[in-house]
Amino acid sequence: MNVEQLPLGPLGTNCYIIEHEKKALIIDPGSEGDKLIRMIERREISPIAILLTHAHFDHIGALDEVRDHFDIPVYVHKEEKDWLGKPELNGSKFFQMATPLITAREADHEFEIGEMEIGEFTFEIRYTPGHSPGSVSFVFPNDSFVIAGDTLFQGGIGRTDLPGGDLDTLKQSIEEQLLTLDDDTTVYPGHGGATTVGEEKVMNPFL
Structure with a gap:
């Protein structure tokens, strides 16, 4: 499994390409859709879905451009389907x-929390609200x-001053859903x- 991080847009929002045997999941196409499309086509990768950690503007700015170019479905948590x-x-x-x-069109699917399979990819969706009410990891x-997503950063945590944000909920999500992963x-x-999880347990001043 290859993970490619591609910072996009004025806020440097990380889009991720999760690739395995030339198939890929696109996570959070926040901006610069043409740049993202060119990179994927240059590497001759075939995307099969777009996943959104949450629906803030800096994570969805290129959503329709990318979904239409590759003709692939979009997944979001039900709490933010209207966002x-x-x-x-x-x-x-x-x-x-x-x-x-x-703005972007409606998502094609809503996440179910727990194990999920899309094509050859198997992973777990964990509900991690606080930064926003529909944030997932x-x-x-x-x-x-x-x-x-914008839940846990290197030495930081997500902001909670936007609609639906809540600091206590965010900290609980991090403690129960992320810091319980292996170090x-x-x-x-x-x-x-x-x-890493272990580094944030020791060094993150917000935790």
Whole structure:
């Protein structure tokens, strides 16, 4: 399993390409859809789905462009199924950099918490609200990594001052759903560099 991190847009939002034998999952295509598409086609990878850790504007800005180009389905948690088309919920209404306001069509599917299979990919969806009410993390236990979105960062945690955010809920999600993973599990966050569960247990000042 290969994990490629691609920071996109003015906030450097991490899009991830999870690739296995030339098939791929795209996670959080936040911006610069043409750049993302060119990279995927240059590597001759075939995406089969787009997964959203959550539906904030900086994670969905290129969603329709990428989904339409590859003709693939989109998955989001049910708590944020309405956020894709509403700038007042996805946050683009409140940021000058989000011009024009960012919207996307409805997702094709809603996540079910627990083990999931898409094509040849098997992983676990963990519900990790707090940064937003529909935030999820994708755990790949056989490869010892988790895509954590804007829940847990290297030395930090997600902000909770946007619609639906709650600090206590976020800390509980991290404690119960992420820090319970093995210490050597790599954490791929929504912004910034990767870290490990063990490192954040010891070094993260918010925990």
